Amino acid sequence: MIAAHEDQAAGLRRLFRRAPPAVVALYAAGRNPPRTAVQAVYRIAGSAERVLVLDEADGEDALAGALDLPAGSDLLSVLGGRIAPGDLLQPVPGLIGRVPVAAAARALPMLDDERRLQLIEALRSLYRRAGIVLVHASCDGADDPSPFVHAAPRRLVVAEANRSGATQAYRLIKQLAGAGAGSVHVAVSQADGRAEASAFFASLDDLVRRHVGMPLVWLGEIERDDLAAGLTAEPASLPREAEFAFLRRLDALSRSGVPAGQGGAR
Numbered sequence: 001m002i003a004a005h006e007d008q009a010a011g012l013r014r015l016f017r018r019a020p021p022a023v024v025a026l027y028a029a030g031r032n033p034p035r036t037a038v039q040a041v042y043r044i045a046g047s048a049e050r051v052l053v054l055d056e057a058d059g060e061d062a063l064a065g066a067l068d069l070p071a072g073s074d075l076l077s078v079l080g081g082r083i084a085p086g087d088l089l090q091p092v093p094g095l096i097g098r099v100p101v102a103a104a105a106r107a108l109p110m111l112d113d114e115r116r117l118q119l120i121e122a123l124r125s126l127y128r129r130a131g132i133v134l135v136h137a138s139c140d141g142a143d144d145p146s147p148f149v150h151a152a153p154r155r156l157v158v159a160e161a162n163r164s165g166a167t168q169a170y171r172l173i174k175q176l177a178g179a180g181a182g183s184v185h186v187a188v189s190q191a192d193g194r195a196e197a198s199a200f201f202a203s204l205d206d207l208v209r210r211h212v213g214m215p216l217v218w219l220g221e222i223e224r225d226d227l228a229a230g231l232t233a234e235p236a237s238l239p240r241e242a243e244f245a246f247l248r249r250l251d252a253l254s255r256s257g258v259p260a261g262q263g264g265a266r
Contacts, residue, residue: 021052021130022232024185025145025152027137027176029168030160034066036189036222037136040158043222044231045095050131053098056105056148057138064100067092075104078122079115085122096129105146108250120250132228139168143175151250154231155184158222161191161200170207177214187219187227197221 028037034057041063045051054075055063064071069090077083091097104119111119127133135148149155155176159169173184186204191197197220205216219230 021050021127021133022154023133023135023152024154024156024231025135025137025149026156026158027139027142027172028158029139029172030162030165030189032160033139033168034061034063036158036160038063038066039189040156040187040222040227041134041136042094044132044134044228046228050096050129052096052126052130052133053092053136054101054133054148055098055136056101056146057136058102061138061140062100062102063098063136064090067098069098072098072100075099075101075119075122076107079118085125088122089126099126101135101148105148108147123250132231139172142172143178145176145179147250155181156187156219156227156231157184158187158189159200159204161188161196165189166200166204169204173204173208173214173216174212177212181214183215183217185217185219185231187222187225189222191221191223194221194224 026037026040028034028040030036041051041053053063057063062071063069067090069092072090073083073088075085075088077088078085088099089097090099108116108119133152135152137145137149157169157172157176159165169186176184186201188197188200191200201216201218205218208214208216217230219225219227
């Protein structure tokens with residue numbers, strides 16, 4: 001099915017002209033996940049500057065409160081021409097801004113061709129502005145991720161360096177592995193220095209290797225390291241074509257009609 005849409009990939013290459021944005025599914029684990037996620041977003045934006053947040057978390061898990069924003073209109077509002085894509089963007093100092101996509105993420109697999117393509121085109125108009133696109137997702141339901149998360153080539157888990165962060169991060173990573181994730185980047189927050197952060201990651205990595213069997217990629221501390229550089233690195237196993245393919249994969253997953261958790265993202 002993806003091969004049938006190679007013309008869309010070529011269109012994206014023409015659209016971006018320069019290197020396309022990196023697309024990362026972002027999860028936060030700990031006592032206050034929205035606050036931790038916002039800290040990570042700002043740290044990534046500090047290097048990449050042009051960061052767009054697609055926020056698919058609902059209620060208290062959404063980033064609106066932590067960013068001092070109203071709930072905002074969902075991306076789904078573009079259907080029927082009710083609102084223009086640019087009007088959905090909530091500007092945030094230091095970022096491109098936030099777009100709520102929770103309703104769109106739930107509805108996308110059920111839309112007919114015309115409305116699905118309208119939604120994809122709205123995303124395209126927002127996506128072209130960014131250097132990095134962060135799809136913020138809630139830890140709840142990580143075992144049944146949305147098409148947005150499936151289409152993202154990378155997954156980043158930011159874990160607070162405490163018992164709550166470790167427990168939630170392990171459970172989350174186990175769910176992501178069950179949903180088909182090939183690897184996960186991990187960053188640590190609120191550690192008391194490099195030694196504590198390194199020890200926290202080493203313990204989590206050992207636990208995941210023994211019980212889950214999925215590799216973790218150390219990204220660093222959100223307070224001290226350049227997260228954007230690690231996220232935009234180009235290992236041979238993840239060529240930049242994966243970035244061009246984000247909207248193409250999103251379209252293909254939506255067309256498939258398969259429940260999100262059975263799509264097997266890599």
